[in-house]
Amino acid sequence: MAKPAKLAYQNEGILLPPVIPQIKDWPIAKLLRKNKDFVKLVQAETLTQLHKHAAREGKDLHDLIATTMHREHLRMVEDPWKIDPKDERKFWKEIKHQLVQNEQLENDPAAFSAKSEEMLESIVSVYANEISSTFKPSTYHFAKRVLPFIFSTLLNASAGKTIKSVINHRIGLQEKVHLRGEIDALRTLAAKGTIVLVPTHISNVDSIIVGWSLHALGLPAFIYGAGLNLFNNKILAHFMSRAGAYRVDRRKRNPIYRTTLDAYSTLAIEKNCHSLFFPGGTRSRTGMIEKHLKLGLLGTAVEAQRRNFLDNGSQKKIFVVPVVMSYHFVLEAKSLINQHLKRTGQEQYYIINDEFASYRKFIQFIWKTFGKTSDITLNFGKPMDIFGNFVDEAGVSIGQHGRDIDVKEYFMTRGEIREDVQRDGEYTRMLGERIVDRYHAENHVFSSHIVAFVAFEMLKRRFPDFDLYALLRLSEEDRVLGLKEYLATVDRIMQVLKNLRDRSKVMLSPHLETNTMSIIEHGVKNLGLYHSKRPLTFQNPQTLASEDMNLLYYYRNRLEGYGLENHI
């Protein structure tokens, strides 16, 4: 039988026709074509916001700079990275020197504040330039042609196919990654307003998969806040910094840096650039779906929406699209859960991860992740406005009882749109809670999640007096489960999950449409496939056992938050 002819866009690994055909017409290309102008705009906006902030908090700029200088000094001493600019110590030394000098001027308020202003401008300039990204259509063109080729070579090779299939690229990324959910709505809305895409964050490959999927769905490039550590890898850095990725340094927690970063994101969203960030901040250490989100960048979406209405007189809307990723296997699971367990009860600091630092590790990562694993699902959730109301394909917000909502009115007090920072903060907090709810509802449950959850919870029930740490240290003979009881429990949990699915509280992957024994076999086979010690395995046809309780706990956590433990 003759193969159907491929459409032009399919040759570039795209599954759907581009929403905006010409790259030069993409908002990101328009904005970053004059990158220097945009950076200047960010600097000016940052300074305005810092002045407002200082006035609101009753602080003066000199103190703000002194605090920042102090924190930067600590960062450079305690947590230096290879990627840090060589001259930054010199820069901050100079700021310190100027601060001391400035203190002599305290009797001359005009000179004192002029000097503070000058220092602030130079700091903001350094930060804005560090954060900023560029967008080079030529690099993008190159990447979109070359990367699918590299990927499919890797995929076919790691899937153990024949030489012939490796050459013919029988398996493409689209066969490994299932794109589900509200794809049509997303494409339609991308042409009507600005998309803020907020995926869950499980693994280092998340950004690659999301990046590829946006491209495959024919969407224009998104700006993306990438952790500075990813720029350690020169190949990645090359592509990312030319494809709209701006740098986010989570070590810098000082107010001047945060304000600059927020200004960058707010202005880009306001200028209609679709934006992607992981609101969980870092990869989930526990394996759970995020429960608490970092509100900083989410707040910039709320602010951009208010500014559209209030300052720009624009009706352009911002659409928030949660994305939930499901994996059977997460390569870095072991190190993630161990980090979590070591740090439980302590403030969670961001730890530099260098999984991608060398090319060998990078390739190994892709290889194993996409290898024999059967499924990765990317579910695009129902689009919402920034107040958490669902929007239809025309971009109209729909309230309870099917009414259209004019979201502008959320910013109104006594008939006028007003700026109210505290109010925006609350809207952001509510949006964060709403996204967490949607993550749970849009989560595609896999067989491997279920088998891990049930096994862990059955062991927990068997030892009711044990705390988590005692459970994780169970002896090998205590980690064994009889198939008969296990099967009955999985069956019960499946009923509860189906009930939740019918009430739109969760989604079930199509591979669960089978009998319970097949679900168990599929789940055990796929669960944490590449770990040297398996989280759960058949000891013999009648018993299951865990070889690694920490990993079992990690994969079990995916189903936390649905109250399933009450049915064990």
Add this chain to the structure above:
Amino acid sequence: MKTTSDYIAGVIGAGSFGTAIANIMAENGKVLLLARRQEIADQIHTTRTLKGRKMHENIHVTTSHEELASSCGLIFPIVPAAAFRNMLQQLSPYLHPYHILIHGTKGLDVRLPEGKVIHEVETLEKEEVKTMSELIVEETVVRRVGCMAGPNLSFEIFDGQPAATVVASHFDEVIREGSAVLRSRRFRVHANHHLIGIELAGVLKNIMAISAGILEGLGYGHNTRSLLIARGMAEIIHLGKGLGADPKAFLGLAGIGDLVATCSSSHSRNFTVGHRLAKGETLAQIIESMDEVAEGVNTTCIMRALANRYKLPAPITQAVYRVLFEGMDIQRGLRLLMEYPFTEDVEFI
């Protein structure tokens, strides 16, 4: 607001507390009151009184949800918890995102499967129980919500006695707008940002009010009542924490303040329920003869089911439930409480 009306606020519910609050606000400007029945509207307009209570001339009455929503940007719903969802469903079509809702209802919403009654439910999940502010967000487009709670016995407010309330919201703006219309020379307003905590403070104290009524009905004095108030406070905090509230919310006017008032006043409906029980009437007889809802009865059932589910210590709630619904002898209930193994005095903070 988008309206051209000159009403400073709207009130939903012409019960004793709703009309008391309307009267307080009417001192600051025109208030629109939504009554369910036309005859109540007519009576207020013609006689300026309702059930013997004087109604301020600045109060206008309507029976139209649409008129209320289109005339008032700031609305105070004050209707019984069991009728709240239904009221919202009627109001919701006329609400806009610019509306601010501050409720004054001290009860909880629970959605039960058809055919079930709340006092037969053994356990409840947190998700099945909602405070009124959560209900507003669920049923309407409104996000700017708040509540008012505190020692506000309607009788004393009508009497013009000095009092104070708490307006709680996550939004500064809601507290600001609410305070502006409520505040007067005889009525103070305190701000609080712990919305759920303040709502629960108002809700949970009703269980203690029933108990206080029982003790009074048995003829016990101040030692016993103080014991109840102190241990009641501890129980309220345990239950509140279990439902995600910050314990601090219970230590102010809406917590300890309201608890003392309602456990001491024979004008409190919940207190009256307990008092009449102790005098030998049955719950059915009491409810039948009351013209307004005593929220504490349902609240006792809901909190008992939550306490069962989440294993929260709630000896007073459990005892009140058994007296109300299982026909337990009051003296036996009291004996159980006296024998309950409390250890520490202050273990709840």
